[in-house]
């Protein structure tokens with residue numbers, strides 16, 4: 001089986017997912033051809049183990065993201081099995097290539113085995129499905145679900161000039177002042193309770209929220225006693241939330257608070273009282289004061305982000 | 307979070323597609339706009355004006371009335387609307403009951419063509435709020451002996467007297483007032499700015515806090531001759547309004563009951579005592595099972611009565627039975643739900659105590675529980691027992 | 697102008713998903729709803745229709761039950777309701793072919809859809825259909841504007857958002873939009889009831905579907921989460937963060 005990988009880039013280097021795409025192909029016993037749109041990261045890609053060759057795809061169309069144009073430019077370079085990151089752009093390019101080649105597309109795959117058999121979450125993770133593909137296909141892989149390939153390789157780089165018609169034009173860049181998300185919309189929420197000591201200390205939670213794009217929530221005690229805005233309140237009389245990750249800091253976990261957040265996919269609780277009821281619903285619990293845990297959490301998360 | 311209603315016998319599957327769409331529309335609105343704001347409205351003792359606007363925009367006011375820009379839905383749909391509103395709060399349902407069944411309905415049924423054209427479209431859109439003045443300080447269950455009176459002064463009527471416990475009174479543009487003209491009960495439309503009319507709000511309620519309740523005071527209140535409802539004389543006027551409102555309440559109370567059941571079930575599942583969820587104890591299951599049983603019976607009662615209303619094959623006693631039963635069980639369900647919630651049950655974190663306090667009013671207004679017993683008693687025996695006089 | 701909105705009916709996002717016999721049991725779904733991002737596409741379509749006096753065509757591909765969602769769309773203002781019976785077709789490339797053929801049949805100038813459906817969570821439909829009708833496509837948009845015969849849109853960029861103009865026939869795949877969704881009202885519901893849903897088949901559309909190269913083996917409940925793990929002391933923060941990334945896959 002012959003894999004073509006369309007690299008995911010991050011500014012002028014490769015995004016860590018590209019290593020995972022290559023790792024995934026390698027785990028299927030296959031070397032891969034890596035296409036780098038606009039040549040970004042080509043020399044970096046050549047060093048990744050498992051890469052047979054790198055195609056540095058150069059063309060004017062790569063100066064702006066138009067999934068249609070990118071797909072047209074790269075489609076003829078692709079082999080039978082195409083792996084792309086399940087990022088928004090990756091999904092769009094993948095869907096375009098699949099439609100162009102009239103082959104199936106399977107998005108957001110989290111595991112892959114001989115067959116080729118893949119599995120992917122459906123219904124927002126409330127179920128998984130397993131599919132078997134015969135023949136060519138485009139597969140997009142969920143970031144961080146696959147082992148990254150190592151480096152040390154020295155694959156050849158072919159430069160190919162290939163552009164396509166761009167049908168869209170950027171008229172204006174709008175720099176949005178980073179507005180903090182609402183708790184009902186966010187995929188990650190970091191909430192504080194009375195254990196935060198004072199309302200001023202919420203600034204530490206806000207900093208973390210800003211690094212990971214989370215919303216800040218609060219328990220009722222904090223809203224009532226310290227005058228936090230009611231829209232931040234999570235719980236029985238506040239918002240009911242179901243983020244992928246709920247981080248509860250200094251929240252004991254009264255039944256009314258649990259009613260608003262217990263259906264979160266994952267819960268991380270940080271509390272200095274080892275007997276706090278919040279640990280009863282937490283997937284991960286850290287028994288520590290927020291003063292100790294929050295700085296560590298912040299540096300660990302911002303390390304991940306960079 | 308989409309609300310999944312308790313519907314053990316799938317009674318809602320008997321609704322038409324249109325009725326279900328209306329249900330979902332009102333249900334979603336209640337979830338998004340009412341439930342998150344109801345406690346604040348109660349604390350402040352106001353009926354939020356946005357709710358008036360939204361009810362008008364959804365087009366549910368005066369639901370079963372046809373023509374004059376009224377919705378023209380079935381009585382079953384009207385019942386469903388009441389149920390969905392009252393799951394939010396009985397005060398909200400009261401607003402809609404009074405507007406539709408007690409203020410719009412008498413104009414629609416007994417008004418002149420001019421009155422209908424003038425008032426109904428603006429009432430259906432929610433622009434004008436109406437209220438209904440029947441009860442007096444000294445005449446509640448016995449409105450026939452009311453003392454408010456109207457005098458024919460040639461080119462106008464003069465009203466004197468007072469009404470009490472009037473829902474929407476202080477926020478209303480117009481009041482449908484029942485008063486005696488030469489000893490006969492007649493209906494009059496009194497407008498907010500008519501001279502000699504005032505509507506002071508009654509404060510200090512522990513029930514229906516998000517509903518406005520007022521006195522209506524008439525001191526030589528002068529109204530034009532064309533404001534009398536030409537189409538009805540005697541107690542039949544107010545009673546036909548009450549029939550419709552009571553019918554709506556028989557559905558509405560189920561909304562409150564469902565809200566209490568939902569909360570009690572969730573609480574019982576998550577509250578752990580003696581190492582296990584309290585829902586795992588037989589005594590608690592018995593309570594939940596009893597709630598489900600009564601709600602299911604109430605749903606069948608309401609649906610069947612709705613069908614009778616729609617086919618026209620009904621008598622007032624049918625409505626008395628449903629109003630009396632469904633309010634009674636709802637109140638009892640609220641009390642049992644409060645018990646299941648333990649101390650938490652008294653907090654405004656949970657809707658229980660609010661529904662419970664609301665339902666105390668609902669039990670009394672629109673004919674007290676026992677007055678409905680007497681209506682049914684008279685139906686069974688042919689002997690009236692309201693008074694000792696024959 | 698024909699404004700086409702592609703809609704999908706999915707289990708309500710709050711509904712419980714039950715598996716029986718290795719498949720998601722559709723009969724046990726308590727509530728079916730319009731896929732949330734599609735609602736923003738529909739809202740945007742309605743606003744464009746009001747602005748341009750166009751005709752809003754709502755198209756869905758799915759089993760019989762999905763007609764109900766079209767009636768819901770009519771209650772808020774959709775004019776033409778089109779149901780493509782899918783005869784059990786679920787392969788995304790097949791669905792795209794059917795939708796693309798329907799888009800052509802109704803001579804649409806603009807196509808709006810959600811960025812992904814809440815059941816399959818894929819996001820292939822918008823760009824895939826665009827490819828088949830040879831249209832431009834912009835995904836993750838939050839609004840679409842029309843002036844002087846041209847459409848423009850807002851999509852996310854590295855530094856915030858950007859305003860993007862498109863040329864010719866275009867597909868816009870919506871994220872959560874900036875416009876508030878409208879509610880139906882009784883009048884709309886009563887009008888919707890009278891509106892006919894046009895039912896068409898792949899045959900009517902002249903689409904021949906070959907057999908799919910993808911076979912569904914099974915659908916299963918998600919893997920059990922590991923039991924709660926508790927760590928003593930802030931020195932474990934790094935370890936927990938890496939678990940959040942690699943075990944839970946949430947950051």
Ligand SMILES: Cc1cc2nc3c(=O)[nH]c(=O)nc-3n(C[C@H](O)[C@H](O)[C@H](O)COP(=O)(O)OP(=O)(O)OC[C@H]3O[C@@H](n4cnc5c(N)ncnc54)[C@H](O)[C@@H]3O)c2cc1C
Nearest residue numbers: 438439440441446447471472473667671672674676677692
């Ligand atoms: C919040 C609220 C809103 C209201 N809104 C309106 C409104 O908009 N318009 C309006 O006109 N009215 C309204 N009412 C008034 C309501 O209709 C009356 O309260 C009701 O009819 C009962 O009258 P009452 O309060 O005077 O009680 P009473 O009639 O004095 O009854 C007191 C008790 O005596 C019992 N009783 C009375 N007669 C008999 C009998 N013959 N045999 C046995 N028992 C008997 C009753 O069952 C009750 O238990 C409202 C009331 C409330 C609480």
